[in-house]
Amino acid sequence: MDINSIINKVAIRIPALEKIIYQIAFEHIQSCNEVAFMQGKTIFYTDRLFLDYSDEEQAFVIAHEVMHYLFHQKNKLMDLSKYDEDLVNFVEDAQINQLLIKLGFIAPEGVVLLEDAMNYEFEDLYDKLLPMKREFLSDNNWSKYTNVTDILNNNQELKK
Ligand SMILES: [Zn+2]
Incomplete structure (x- = not known):
């Protein structure tokens, strides 16, 4: 899936995240070590997200990072x-x-x-x-x- 499809999938499955997920910036970076991580209000993701994970797992990874943001606030x-x-x-x-x-x-x-x-x-x-x-x-x-x-x-x- 491309990043926008993943974001939409997460927003549909967790309506409570819908507001917050569209406020977060998603940025692709080159890295071989990381899959995805959150910094400030940006979630950075690498090619590993698409190469190493199934569609379902991609949704998990992105939902996980958005949840970090929520948990930090909570x-x-x-x-x-x-x-x-x-x-x-x-x-x-x-x-x-x-x-x-x-x-x-x-x-x-x-x-x-x-x-x-x-x-x-x-x-x-x-x-x-x-x-x-x-x-x-x-x-x-x-x-x-x-x-x-x-x-x-x-x-x-x-x-x-
Ligand atoms: Zn984590």
């Missing part, structure tokens, strides 16, 4: 200086992905999938994960987990 995270950026990103990823799956999107391989992530408030989950951040964010350790409860329990084990 959680009043426009000032990120007092937060650990990697952990903010991780917690948002976990919650956004569960929300998108609930809305019928198909997640690509390799994304954060913690099925109970939505049972926590953002701040609550952030605070709980902060002390063990290093252990599960390094070496993609997070990918071994399918829910938040296991991450928290595992940390109790490590402390013993």
Whole structure:
């Protein structure tokens, strides 16, 4: 799909995003590492979005980035200086992905999938994960987990 078709698909599936998605600028850039990312009010995307992902997954990726924008506003995270950026990103990823799956999107391989992530408030989950951040964010350790409860329990084990 071209970028406008993806945007329209997302807007149709999540009417709540319709207003916001058309305020966001979409810009194509050359990069081999990234697929898509948000910076300010612009979502940058690369050829990898079209080469490596199915139509359904493309919609997921773009909806995911738009959701970051929404979550930042909702959680009043426009000032990120007092937060650990990697952990903010991780917690948002976990919650956004569960929300998108609930809305019928198909997640690509390799994304954060913690099925109970939505049972926590953002701040609550952030605070709980902060002390063990290093252990599960390094070496993609997070990918071994399918829910938040296991991450928290595992940390109790490590402390013993
Ligand atoms: Zn993300």
